[in-house]
Amino acid sequence: MKKVLFYGMTEKKMCFQHILMNALDLYKTGVEVKIIFEGGSVTLVPVFEDENNPLYNKAKEEGLIAGVCLACSKVLEVYDKNLESGLTMLDDMNGHAGMKKYIEEGYEVISM
Numbered sequence: 439m440k441k442v443l444f445y446g447m448t449e450k451k452m453c454f455q456h457i458l459m460n461a462l463d464l465y466k467t468g469v470e471v472k473i474i475f476e477g478g479s480v481t482l483v484p485v486f487e488d489e490n491n492p493l494y495n496k497a498k499e500e501g502l503i504a505g506v507c508l509a510c511s512k513v514l515e516v517y518d519k520n521l522e523s524g525l526t527m528l529d530d531m532n533g534h535a536g537m538k539k540y541i542e543e544g545y546e547v548i549s550m
Contacts, residue, residue, distance in 0.1 A: 449478030509533035
C-alpha cells in the first residue's frame, strides 16, 4: 500500500487547505495518509478549530492528522490552543516534529 506524509509548513490557509484536500482525496482511494502541522502551519490549528473547517474536521475524524509541532506551537504562541484541539503534540526531533519515523516506515514525504 502506498503511504504519503504531508508535512505542512505554510501558515497560508489556502495552501494548507490544498494539503487537506489532497490528503482526503488520496485517503479515499486507499492510500495511507498522515498530516503533520510544522513551522508556521501550527498557527492554523486554532483557526480551523474556531471556524469548524469541514476539510480539517474530516481529516481529524479519519485520523489522518499525525500531530502538531510542540516547539513551533510554543514559539508561535499557539501551544495552549493547539493542546485544546486534542491533536498529538510532536517533539521527536529536538522538540520539533520529525519526518524520520515516517520515512523509515516507507512514507513518501510531501512538504508544502
